[in-house]
Amino acid sequence: MISLIMISFATIQAQDSTKQITLEDIWSKYTFYPKSVRGMTSLKDGKHYTMIKEGSLVVYAYKNGDSVRTLLPAEKLVPEGTDKPIRLGSYSMSKDETKFLIPTETERIYRHSSKSKYYIYDTGDDQLSLLSEEKLQLATFSPDGKEVAFVRENNLFYINLETGEEIQVTDDGKFNHIINGTCDWVYEEEFGFTKAFFWSPDSKKIAFYRFDESDVKEYTLTYYGELYPELYTYKYPKAGEDNSLVDIYVYHLSDGKSVKMDIGTETDQYIPRIKWTEDPNLLAIQRLNRLQNHLEILLASAEEGNSKVMYEEKNEYFIDITDNLIFLPDLDHYLITSEADGYNHLYLYHIRDGLVKQLTNGEWEVTNVYGYDTQKKRVYFQSVEDSPSGRVIASVDLKGKHKIISSKPGTNSAGFSSNFEYYINTWSDANTPPISQ
Secondary structure: OOEEOOOOOOOOOOOOOOOOOOOHHHHHHHOOOOOOOOOOOOOOOOOOEEEEEEEEEEEEOOOOOOOEEEEEOOHHOOOHHHHHHHHOOOOEOOOOOOOEEEEEEEEEOOOOEEEEEEEEOOOOOOOOEEEOOOOEEEEEOOOOOEEEEEEEEEEEEEEEEOOEEEEEOOOOOOOOOOOEEEOHHHHHHHHOOOOOEEEEEEEOOHHHEEEEEOOOOOEEEEEEOOOEEEEEEEEEOOOOOOOEEEEEHHHHHHHHEEEEEEEEOOOOOEEEEEEEEEOOEEEEEEEEEOOOOEEEEEEEEOOOEEEEEEEEEEOOOOOOOOEEEEEEOOOOOEEEEEOOOOOOEEEEEEOOOOOOOEEEOOOOOEEEEEEEEEOEEEEEEEOOOOOOOOOOEEEEOOOOOEEEOOOOOEEEEEEEOOOOOOEEEEEEEOEEEEEEE
């Protein structure tokens, strides 16, 4: 049974409905901006979640919303030689929930990308330390929590946290030429991601993108300073011009070798997503033609690099890429959403034998997939099955048995606990700002 828990809700409204609305009210004071419950991270037990409060990371219970303990007190975040804690604005947690990566002094690059100085706090030895004196991009724990991978100056690195040794994975990175482990401008802007490296489930390998943008034409922007402007030149392909050449590699920590994955001979194409399967030796690679109407998902061997087509979809006009690709723990099946029948629906596939079953169907669409409950073997999702202008929360099992969980008229969206025992529903309609409960 899934429990719906009341957390809190609030909205900000104008105190005087006849008051003249100013730009300052909207964009400076945020007078009419609705508050919402944000920054909740479910812990692995599925019964608790964390939120940042007054500079500390506090644990709360899903059951009643009460604070349980402080997982990361602000007083533990004081760097050596200083007397003030670093600002805990965001963080990432190791899988065993004993180590934390905290970005500071963040510097924006483009719309989604940035670089920061990262501190690491280890609850085991109660130590706060700087991961590197330099600013890094995309620092990420390995699944076993023993290493942290990151990008610096267009090259991919990782640090062994037990020895402190820094290992350089690539060495050919160069601004406006070669990018390893993060994206060029096109992929960041059009495909909406910047982290272009991914740890294997067994922490023994790192799959990463390599962009060669040497032949991409350049564009120059003028940045106006206090007195003299600065010119910034970067690779910016306009419509129909050459894009970066993209390759996918898998780096093996054991011997330091990088294996190039076979993504075909065509170079004028996109690789909008890669993802490890539950098998740490198999990597799924989405391949999309430049017209974006022919999608293939390749299954590639991390050891040899050879690949074969696992999934294929064609459309006369356009295929939208999907993040709704979930590999099941049996190593044989996966879930995916597709508009193959004219509406976006959930499908169950066998990795080798193809389509097993269309799990949802009808003249409505799945608009978001929240995840798969491995115990109950159910997929939780958001859809428009009640009304095109509304959203409901629903679930379906692997046999296609479907039920609606939350269907209050309006828009419902859910944040589930890690084991899908609890969820927080955020609801709104045309006359009501978001309410989280």
